[in-house]
Structure formats: C-alpha cells, structure tokens
Amino acid sequence: MELLFLGTGAGMPAKTRNVTSVALKLLEERRSVWLFDCGEATQHQILHTTIKPRKIEKIFITHLHGDHVYGLPGLLGSRSFQGGEEELTIYGPKGIKAFIETSLHVTATHLTYPLTVHEIEEGTVFEDEQFIVTAASVIHGVEAFGYRVQEKDIPGALQAGRLKEMNIPPGPVYQKIKKGETVTLDDGRIINGRDFLEPPKKGRIVAFSGDTRASERVTELARNADVLVHEATFAKEDAKLAHNYYHATTEQAAQTAKKAGAKQLILTHISARYQGESPIERLEHEAKAVFENSKIAFDFMEVTVERS
Amino acid sequence: MELLFLGTGAGMPAKTRNVTSVALKLLEERRSVWLFDCGEATQHQILHTTIKPRKIEKIFITHLHGDHVYGLPGLLGSRSFQGGEEELTIYGPKGIKAFIETSLHVTATHLTYPLTVHEIEEGTVFEDEQFIVTAASVIHGVEAFGYRVQEKDIPGALQAGRLKEMNIPPGPVYQKIKKGETVTLDDGRIINGRDFLEPPKKGRIVAFSGDTRASERVTELARNADVLVHEATFAKEDAKLAHNYYHATTEQAAQTAKKAGAKQLILTHISARYQGESPIERLEHEAKAVFENSKIAFDFMEVTVERS
Numbered sequence: 001m002e003l004l005f006l007g008t009g010a011g012m013p014a015k016t017r018n019v020t021s022v023a024l025k026l027l028e029e030r031r032s033v034w035l036f037d038c039g040e041a042t043q044h045q046i047l048h049t050t051i052k053p054r055k056i057e058k059i060f061i062t063h064l065h066g067d068h069v070y071g072l073p074g075l076l077g078s079r080s081f082q083g084g085e086e087e088l089t090i091y092g093p094k095g096i097k098a099f100i101e102t103s104l105h106v107t108a109t110h111l112t113y114p115l116t117v118h119e120i121e122e123g124t125v126f127e128d129e130q131f132i133v134t135a136a137s138v139i140h141g142v143e144a145f146g147y148r149v150q151e152k153d154i155p156g157a158l159q160a161g162r163l164k165e166m167n168i169p170p171g172p173v174y175q176k177i178k179k180g181e182t183v184t185l186d187d188g189r190i191i192n193g194r195d196f197l198e199p200p201k202k203g204r205i206v207a208f209s210g211d212t213r214a215s216e217r218v219t220e221l222a223r224n225a226d227v228l229v230h231e232a233t234f235a236k237e238d239a240k241l242a243h244n245y246y247h248a249t250t251e252q253a254a255q256t257a258k259k260a261g262a263k264q265l266i267l268t269h270i271s272a273r274y275q276g277e278s279p280i281e282r283l284e285h286e287a288k289a290v291f292e293n294s295k296i297a298f299d300f301m302e303v304t305v306e307r308s
Numbered sequence: 309m310e311l312l313f314l315g316t317g318a319g320m321p322a323k324t325r326n327v328t329s330v331a332l333k334l335l336e337e338r339r340s341v342w343l344f345d346c347g348e349a350t351q352h353q354i355l356h357t358t359i360k361p362r363k364i365e366k367i368f369i370t371h372l373h374g375d376h377v378y379g380l381p382g383l384l385g386s387r388s389f390q391g392g393e394e395e396l397t398i399y400g401p402k403g404i405k406a407f408i409e410t411s412l413h414v415t416a417t418h419l420t421y422p423l424t425v426h427e428i429e430e431g432t433v434f435e436d437e438q439f440i441v442t443a444a445s446v447i448h449g450v451e452a453f454g455y456r457v458q459e460k461d462i463p464g465a466l467q468a469g470r471l472k473e474m475n476i477p478p479g480p481v482y483q484k485i486k487k488g489e490t491v492t493l494d495d496g497r498i499i500n501g502r503d504f505l506e507p508p509k510k511g512r513i514v515a516f517s518g519d520t521r522a523s524e525r526v527t528e529l530a531r532n533a534d535v536l537v538h539e540a541t542f543a544k545e546d547a548k549l550a551h552n553y554y555h556a557t558t559e560q561a562a563q564t565a566k567k568a569g570a571k572q573l574i575l576t577h578i579s580a581r582y583q584g585e586s587p588i589e590r591l592e593h594e595a596k597a598v599f600e601n602s603k604i605a606f607d608f609m610e611v612t613v614e615r616s
Binding site: 012041 | 389407
C-alpha cells in the first residue's frame with residue numbers, strides 16, 4: 001500500500017505542482033489503484049509513473065471544484081482507448097454524474113468498460129471483505145467530503161506445522177481451524193482454532209481531508225490513521241486567508257493530526273504563493289512544531305503506508 | 309502573426325506530444341491570441357510559453373472529440389483566477405455550449421469576464437475590419453469544421469512627405485487622401501488619394517483542417533493560404549486506417565496543400581504509433597514528395613506567418 005502524489009498544488013496548475021490527485025496503490029492488496037480527486041492532466045502525470053489507467057478501480061472525489069475534477073473525462077476516455085475492460089466506480093458529491101455524463105455524451109465518448117457513478121452522502125460509501133471507506137462532510141463552502149480508508153485486519157496464517165506435529169492430518173478440518181472455529185476431531189480431541197493461528201495483521205488506515213477548514217470531522221476520519229493526507233493551502237500566518245477561502249493552514253492540519261492520534265501527516269494542496277525550497281521548508285517546520293512526523297508533499301512523492 | 313503549436317498528438321496525450329491545440333499569436337495585429345482547439349492540459353502547455361491566458365480573445369473548436377475540448381473548462385477558470393476581464397468568445401459545433409455550461413455550473417466556477425459561446429454553421433463566423441474567419445464542414449464522422457483565417461489587406465501608408473512638397477498643408481484633407489478618396493483643394497487642384505499611398509500590405513491567410521479525411525472543403529479553405537495546418541494522423545501506407553477512422557495521411561494532406569496553391573504545409577495531429585526521429589522524418593518525406601514546403605509539427609514549434 002503506497003500513496004503516490006500526482007498533483008499537490010491548489011487552484012491552478014503550476015510548473016512544479018499540478019492540481020490535485022493522489023493515488024492509493026493497492027497492487028499487492030487487490031491489484032488495483034484508487035484515485036482521490038482527478039484534476040486536469042492527472043492522466044498526463046500518470047504517464048510519468050508505472051500506474052496503468054486500466055488498473056484504476058475506484059476514484060473518490062472530495063468536491064466538485066474544477067481543480068479536483070477536470071481531469072476525469074480525459075482519463076475515462078483514455079482508459080477506454082487503452083482497452084480497459086474492468087469496471088470503474090466513481091464516488092463524489094451530487095453533480096458529479098451530470099458533469100461526467102455531459103462530458104462523455106457531448107464528445108461522443110463510448111467507454112469499453114462499465115462505469116458506475118455514486119453520488120454519495122456521509123457514512124460508509126464502500127465495503128468489501130478487505131476495505132471499508134467512510135465519507136464525512138467537511139467545511140469548504142460547497143458540498144465537500146473527507147474520506148477514511150480502513151483496511152480490515154488480515155487473519156493470522158494457520159500454524160499447519162504444529163497441527164501436523166500433533167498428528168492431525170491435513171483435510172477439511174484445517175479450513176475450520178483456520179477460521180478460528182473450535183472443532184472436535186474423530187479421536188475426541190477438541191481443538192480451538194484460535195490457538196493455532198499466527199497473530200492477525202492489523203489493517204492500515206489512510207485518511208484524506210479534501211479541501212476544508214480545520215474540522216472535527218477530519219479528526220474523526222483520521223482517528224489512529226497510519227497516514228493523514230491533509231490540505232494545507234496556507235501558511236500559519238495566513239490563517240485569516242485560509243478561513244476566508246475555506247482552507248486550512250499547516251498548523252491547523254498538524255493540530256488535527258495530533259488530536260486524531262495519527263502516525264504520519266502529509267500536507268498537500270499547497271498554494272502557488274509558496275514557491276522555492278525555503279518557503280516550503282518553512283511550511284514543513286510550522287507543521288513539525290505541532291506534529292513531528294509531518295511532511296510537505298511534492299508531485300510524484302511516494303509514501304509507503306507501513307503496518308503498525 | 310505566428311503559429312505556436314501547443315499540442316500536436318492524436319487521441320491521447322503522450323510524453324512528447326500533448327493533445328491538440330494551436331495558438332495563432334496576433335500580438336502585433338491586435339494584442340491578442342486565438343486558439344484553435346483546446347485539448348486537456350492546454351493551460352499546462354501555455355505555462356511553458358509567453359502566452360498570457362487573459363490575452364486569449366477567441367477559441368475556435370473544430371469538433372467535440374475529447375482530445376480537442378477537455379482543456380476548455382480549466383483554461384476558462386484559470387483565465388478568471390488570474391484576473392482576466394476582457395471578453396472571450398468561443399466558436400464551435402452544436403454541443404459546445406452544454407459542455408461548457410455544465411462544466412462551469414457543476415464546479416461553481418464564476419468567471420470574471422464576459423464569455424460568449426457561438427454554436428456555428430458553415431460560412432463566416434467572425435468578421436471585423438482586420439480579419440474574416442470562415443468555417444467549412446469537413447469529414448470526421450461527427451460534426452466537424454475547418455477554419456480559414458483571412459487577414460484583410462492593410463491600406464498603404466500616406467506619403468505625407470510628397471503632399472508637403474506639393475505645399476498641401478496637413479489637416480482634415482489628409483484623412484480623405486489617406487482613404488484613397490479624390491479631393492478638390494481650396495486652390496482648385498484635384499488630388500487622387502490613391503496616387504499618394506504606399507502599396508497596400510497583402511493580408512495573410514492561415515487555414516486549419518481540423519480532424520478530417522482528405523476533403524475538397526479543406527482545399528477551398530486553404531486556397532492560396534500562406535500556411536495550411538492540416539491533420540496527418542497516419543502515414544501514407546496507412547491510408548485504409550485513415551479512411552476508417554475519418555483521418556488523413558501525410559500524402560493526402562500534401563495533395564490538398566498542392567491543389568489549394570498553399571505556400572506552406574504544417575502537419576499535426578500525429579498518431580502516437582509514429583515515434584522517434586526516423587518515423588517522423590519518414591512522414592515528412594512522404595509529404596515533401598508531393599508538396600515540398602511541408603513540415604511535421606512538434607509541441608512548442610513556432611512558425612512565423614510571412615506576408616507574401
């Protein structure tokens with residue numbers, strides 16, 4: 001599980017930072033990639049990575065400002081052009097469907113794969129045996145969501161060696177033991193499956209604030225997260241600007257990470273007013289002063305989400 | 309008057325060629341820039357040029373395939389973000405209005421300048437004292453236009469020195485003479501304005517084929533053009549593919565330039581199947597074999613449109 005930042009700038013593309021998109025690479029976990037937001041030229045950024053558009057399984061949109069969605073129609077079309085056949089699901093606020101449908105219809109784009117678009121509300125937006133994705137409303141002047149991606153714990157592997165030592169021959173009973181069930185063997189012995197499993201692997205948690213003012217809802221989304229990806233459009237001293245434009249500062253993002261008990265904070269959606277090495281270092285220092293494990297994202301930065 | 313190629317590839321962005329857009333720089337003529345098509349990330353390409361989005365006065369769309377229009381919403385928004393206040397006019401086929409309106413509405417984009425969108429038909433789509441722009445239907449499976457931009461002849465400058473030598477004092481009469489009118493002076497002398505003007509400067513002509521099969525309509529648009537910008541998605545040997553996909557080959561484009569009596573041919577919209585120096589040289593040779601003054605465009609290529 002890795003995060004790959006495809007665009008880390010705010011509002012407009014700049015030479016050094018494209019508009020917003022983050023890929024959550026789940027290649028080992030499910031041979032797929034999830035995107036969070038899809039600003040214009042996200043498909044262009046992808047050209048410089050190892051991501052294959054047909055591997056993109058889900059796209060979560062935080063809100064409908066242009067710098068977060070204008071890359072969608074082109075990416076959908078190219079995924080088709082490149083022979084993508086597997087289903088793609090998009091989650092986002094009300095209006096996302098009209099934007100996608102009009103864009104594809106007007107341009108006579110016929111997709112080679114099934115596309116499902118969910119206009120979401122707060123709560124669980126996706127769940128299967130591996131992952132649960134939750135959305136919560138954040139504060140951005142327009143309908144806007146943050147997302148929490150929670151990997152479910154992976155049950156421990158069966159200690160088959162120990163079972164064999166106890167002269168329990170492999171067979172259907174192993175499946176039951178593996179599930180942690182209690183079974184009675186033919187010879188009368190009673191085996192508690194839980195005693196024959198490696199410890200479970202703890203699922204990882206990644207949270208995305210989307211664009212927002214500092215918000216308790218993000219704190220909830222990021223509770224015990226391994227990584228919190230938080231917007232930090234403005235520097236600490238520009239808190240007033242941040243408030244007026246419904247954005248957060250470095251310091252506010254760091255406070256959220258701290259309150260949430262997150263393990264790592266990545267700041268993104270950096271305003272173009274902070275350019276060059278030294279202003280960016282300053283932004284990082286502002287966050288670190290509150291939450292030590294903070295980092296400012298840059299385009300094409302990769303972060304491995306470690307299991308804790 | 310210069311052409312600046314912002315994107316010269318077909319269908320999908322590639323590392324070396326972005327999707328279609330060409331700028332016609334009219335900075336000396338009218339302090340503005342016109343765009344022909346606006347594929348995704350056209351605004352990103354512009355970041356690497358001296359073009360200012362607020363200087364873009366008109367955008368002509370040849371047809372509504374995604375690789376020709378997906379850059380519009382982002383460019384319109386950024387032009388606003390950067391404080392553009394001057395009117396922008398967009399010309400294109402039926403449907404362009406719905407695409408722009410939905411994109412701006414869904415994303416809550418409020419423009420700081422007046423935007424007019426004309427859904428055009430064949431014929432004159434714009435005319436003022438300097439330029440006349442004509443559209444003609446081409447052959448691309450969907451409604452598609454080529455454009456001819458004709459600069460009007462610039463009247464010759466007044467030979468004021470000669471008038472002064474003849475003891476005709478400057479005054480309102482100079483304005484009439486400058487317009488080529490015949491005037492009777494107070495002393496009875498009759499002056500034919502045309503005799504006191506430098507020769508007029510011939511207006512220049514640039515034609516754009518848009519995406520199309522070889523078409524007589526493009527030949528008409530490009531009649532005596534100083535530059536014909538023609539699509540050449542395919543090589544000569546791939547004429548069957550070109551026909552099936554409603555595109556043209558290098559050789560067909562060159563034949564059109566020759567028949568039209570154009571002075572220069574620039575080939576663009578090159579398929580990604582032709583990559584590297586040698587295949588591109590081959591494409592150029594194919595065109596040159598028919599029409600010597602041919603060139604394959606590349607991203608950021610500039611061509612000065614000379615007055616003939």
